[in-house]
Amino acid sequence: xxxxxxxxxxxxxxxxxxxxxxxxxxxxxxxxxxxxxxxxxxxxxxxxxxxxxxxxxxxxxxxxxxxxxxxxxxxxxxxxxxxxxxxxxxxxxxxxxxxxxxxxxxxxxxxxxxxxxxxxxxxxxxxxxxxxxxxxxxxxxxxxxxxxxxxxxxxxxxxxxxxxxxxxxxxxxxxxxxxxxxxxxxxxxxxxxxxxxxxxxxxxxxxxxxxxxxxxxxxxxxxxxxxxxxxxxxxxxxxxxxxxxxxxxxxxxxxxxxxxxxxxxxxxxxxxxxxxxxxxxxxxxxxxxxxxxxxxxxxxxxxxxxxxxx
Numbered sequence: 001x002x003x004x005x006x007x008x009x010x011x012x013x014x015x016x017x018x019x020x021x022x023x024x025x026x027x028x029x030x031x032x033x034x035x036x037x038x039x040x041x042x043x044x045x046x047x048x049x050x051x052x053x054x055x056x057x058x059x060x061x062x063x064x065x066x067x068x069x070x071x072x073x074x075x076x077x078x079x080x081x082x083x084x085x086x087x088x089x090x091x092x093x094x095x096x097x098x099x100x101x102x103x104x105x106x107x108x109x110x111x112x113x114x115x116x117x118x119x120x121x122x123x124x125x126x127x128x129x130x131x132x133x134x135x136x137x138x139x140x141x142x143x144x145x146x147x148x149x150x151x152x153x154x155x156x157x158x159x160x161x162x163x164x165x166x167x168x169x170x171x172x173x174x175x176x177x178x179x180x181x182x183x184x185x186x187x188x189x190x191x192x193x194x195x196x197x198x199x200x201x202x203x204x205x206x207x208x209x210x211x212x213x214x215x216x217x218x219x220x221x222x223x224x225x226x227x228x229x230x231x232x233x234x235x236x237x238x239x240x241x242x243x244x245x246x247x248x249x250x251x252x253x254x255x256x257x258x259x260x261x262x263x264x265x266x267x268x269x270x271x272x273x274x275x276x277x278x279x280x281x282x283x284x285x286x287x288x289x290x291x292x293x294x295x296x297x298x299x300x301x302x303x304x305x306x307x308x309x310x
Contacts, residue, residue, distance in 0.1 A: 001029070001059055001227065005101075008033040008057035010042060010091055011064030015171040015215050016106060016164075020061050023219035033057050037064075043086040045093075052094040060095050060103040061222065062088060062144075066137075068178040070203070070271050073134040084140035089147060092159065096151050103159040104226050105148050107141040107234065109211075109275050110134045111163060119278035122163075122234050131272040149232050158230055162222060165238035165277045169215030169300060182212055185249055186301060189256040199261040200253070203268035206246030211238050211276050214291040214299075221287050229285055238277030239289040255297050256305075 001007070007024065011017035012034045021032065033055045040051055042064055066076075066083040073080055088105065095103045112120045113128030125145070130138045148159035172183045179187070185202065192200045221237045229235065243251070249262050282288075291299075 003028050004031055005029075005058040006031050006033055006056065007059045007061070008055065009061045009063060010087075011062075013037075013171075014063060014065075014067075015167065015169060015173070016218065017061070017063040018171045019169060019215040019219035020063060020222055023216070023223050027223065042090055043083060045086075045090045048090040048094050049097070052098040052100075056098060057095075058101050059226065060091065060100050061226070062091050062103060062105045064091070065106070068173075069180045069184065070133045070269060072178040073137055074269075077136045081136035081140055084137060085143060088140070088144040092144065092147050092151065095159070096155055096157050101158065102226065102230075103148070103157070104222060105144050105159060105161045106222075107145060107161055107163045108137065109163055109165045109236075109238070109277060110138045110272075111141050111145070111234075112275070114272050118274050119240070119276040120236065121278040122236060122281060125234065133269055133271050145234050152232050160225065160229055160231065161234040162225060163234050163236050163277075164218050165211040165213050165236070165275070167213055167215050167218055168296065170303065172215075172300070181210065181245060182248065182252075182297070185252045186256065186297070186304070189249075189252050189258045190301075190305065192260060193256055193258045197260060199263045200249070200258065201263045201265050202245065202249050203265055204245070204270035205266060206249065206262075206264050207244055208270045208272065209242040209244050209274045209276065210248070211240075211242040212248075212293055212296075213238055213289060214296040217289045217291050220290075221282065224287050225285065235281050235285065236277040236279055237282060238279050239293075240277065240279045241293075242274065242276045243293065251294060252297060252301075255294070255301055 114131040116124040145161040151157040
């Protein structure tokens, strides 16, 4: 990318999109095309096409999506499937029609089968059944990967797909109805400490293992891949390390300074038993994660604890 190229970041106000924008700004890029969801509904094909026709971006980071944790995925299945299919299809197709030089599509580790061999290799895609609690979102993201590949094969589009692991960082969502596990735990322990509660309840057994990547690391990887990676298929972005949910809860408990008990609610679902990314392909592309989990959580909580952030 040249410094004066027009760059469209779809979803620039979200955690991922805002991190990508910060990274690009730090690298000297200034020519951004930005629209909030209230300014441009990416589910509307006509409006998306008009936008691309008028703005003619050179590069596109497709970070816009309807996202959430187990509760949101289970509750809003129709919305998660429809909204994500429409958003990504409209943007990818418009990028083809209006000759975008390169597009980076962001998916999710939930695309992999529930019982796929660990760590999750890119070749595991579509080799087994998905985790039911996030199946609609996963199906939409798989469709996005396949659409990028189909447009690459049929039309010669340089569209790449990256699959980040579980993310956290600035501009995360702390709503207990729709957030992912790490920000939800930060909020639970913070509120429990403030109100002098004796215990914090976590969903499920706490035995499932998850991998967590700071969103600033993700943005750094996306920048490198946009600059240097031009392959079909998909590439994982992660740390290559995971932690059980119960261990994560204890880590956050210590960082927040909560002194009560951690209690498991076994009536709640666990979700996929383990989701650890194989990041050999990413390492071979020249990138490794830099921000450790404890360091990252301390950084995030340090920014939030004295503010009205939920």
